[in-house]
Amino acid sequence: xxxxxxxxxxxxxxxxxxxxxxxxxxxxxxxxxxxxxxxxxxxxxxxxxxxxxxxxxxxxxxxxxxxxxxxxxxxxxxxxxxxxxxxxxxxxxxxxxxxxxxxxxxxxxxxxxxxxxxxxxxxxxxxxxxxxxxxxxxxxxxxxxxxxxxxxxxxxxxxxxxxxxxxxxxxxxxxxxxxxxxxxxxxxxxxxxxxxxxxxxxxxxxxxxxxxxxxxxx
Amino acid sequence: xxxxxxxxxxxxxxxxxxxxxxxxxxxxxxxxxxxxxxxxxxxxxxxxxxxxxxxxxxxxxxxxxxxxxxxxxxxxxxxxxxxxxxxxxxxxxxxxxxxxxxxxxxxxxxxxxxxxxxxxxxxxxxxxxxxxxxxxxxxxxxxxxxxxxxxxxxxxxxxxxxxxxxxxxxxxxxxxxxxxxxxxxxxxxxxxxxxxxxxxxxxxxxxxxxxxxxxxxxxxxxxxxxxx
Numbered sequence: 001x002x003x004x005x006x007x008x009x010x011x012x013x014x015x016x017x018x019x020x021x022x023x024x025x026x027x028x029x030x031x032x033x034x035x036x037x038x039x040x041x042x043x044x045x046x047x048x049x050x051x052x053x054x055x056x057x058x059x060x061x062x063x064x065x066x067x068x069x070x071x072x073x074x075x076x077x078x079x080x081x082x083x084x085x086x087x088x089x090x091x092x093x094x095x096x097x098x099x100x101x102x103x104x105x106x107x108x109x110x111x112x113x114x115x116x117x118x119x120x121x122x123x124x125x126x127x128x129x130x131x132x133x134x135x136x137x138x139x140x141x142x143x144x145x146x147x148x149x150x151x152x153x154x155x156x157x158x159x160x161x162x163x164x165x166x167x168x169x170x171x172x173x174x175x176x177x178x179x180x181x182x183x184x185x186x187x188x189x190x191x192x193x194x195x196x197x198x199x200x201x202x203x204x205x206x207x208x209x210x211x212x213x214x215x216x217x218x
Numbered sequence: 219x220x221x222x223x224x225x226x227x228x229x230x231x232x233x234x235x236x237x238x239x240x241x242x243x244x245x246x247x248x249x250x251x252x253x254x255x256x257x258x259x260x261x262x263x264x265x266x267x268x269x270x271x272x273x274x275x276x277x278x279x280x281x282x283x284x285x286x287x288x289x290x291x292x293x294x295x296x297x298x299x300x301x302x303x304x305x306x307x308x309x310x311x312x313x314x315x316x317x318x319x320x321x322x323x324x325x326x327x328x329x330x331x332x333x334x335x336x337x338x339x340x341x342x343x344x345x346x347x348x349x350x351x352x353x354x355x356x357x358x359x360x361x362x363x364x365x366x367x368x369x370x371x372x373x374x375x376x377x378x379x380x381x382x383x384x385x386x387x388x389x390x391x392x393x394x395x396x397x398x399x400x401x402x403x404x405x406x407x408x409x410x411x412x413x414x415x416x417x418x419x420x421x422x423x424x425x426x427x428x429x430x431x432x433x434x435x436x437x438x439x440x441x442x443x444x445x446x
Contacts, residue, residue, distance in 0.1 A: 144368060146367055148348070151290060151352065151357060154351055158348065158351055162347075165338075166341065168376075169375065169376035185381045200375065203371060203372070205377060207371055212362050214285055215361060
């Protein structure tokens, strides 16, 4: 199965590289949102708002990016995977690919955000570590939700409605850790919160692996 | 008499709740500052959340059973249980908000436990929306069951872990789950509190059975109409 996952990830990356559709689309979305925030918040923004706003932008970008992971697949292609691969290989590959995509996007997004709205972060190592861990968590929840939403009508609305309550626990911990990182907290102090994030990632990964085979079969 | 022999638990539930309403309003209760007589709300507010968790747990079991055997009845049972859970959750929110208004001064405070409750309600409302947006009955059942399992586990983790991490909760209950920490409950209240929990849970199960029968009848009616 590791080989199957590998091939799937490579296929996703190649496809992305050739089309540059997801990346450019979401990147533009991210930059536009940051710019809108800059125009409406510039000058009146304080540090807690800076933090919360950043995470809200990240969350919406993540939902947008992961939305396409299953919806862009045509029925025929899914049938083709079905004959070739184990379902776990498909979902794990999607999670890894989404995590890679979102890490790149979020780091670029952070750069743009700092350029427009300033940089109050005192412990950048913890902040970026938390950010990377966070987007991996987002992708593990959102890949599964995207798989569910892709089977239903009005996927975009459904994607948002289904994923908000599931992502919220994660988001609250992440915002707390990154607020601490802005205040210059040490990595060690925030270890319990980071452990919770890891635990949530582990739980969603296990659940995705168990549950995905049921939604895959038509 | 046969009816009563098969449904004795319904009678038990009604009697328990009559006792709870009478005892909860009349028996002696500890006089705490600020809370004062509103402490009696504990028999109703906590009972609602307890029944909600119970019936949502049953929904999880039905969903798991559906994924194991693929019987449509299990899916309808899960749906009815979620609907019942939403009714009890709404009542839990209302009883809590009235209580919060009297003791904390506003209907909603930013507190991990309250937010956990709100997230839970949103999750199960999303479950209903998901059911609404799939046409094929078989696919609807499967997606709903998968989402239910996924959502229940994450929701449970949320309400169990997150309040423990936050040090600043004004909602009682030290162990994260306020309903289970009866250690700080006054002994005088226990003789109403435990029957209240049992009574509301029986009531939840009863309402769930009625919902399930309505759902079955409605489905049968739809099938009859289609055949005409």
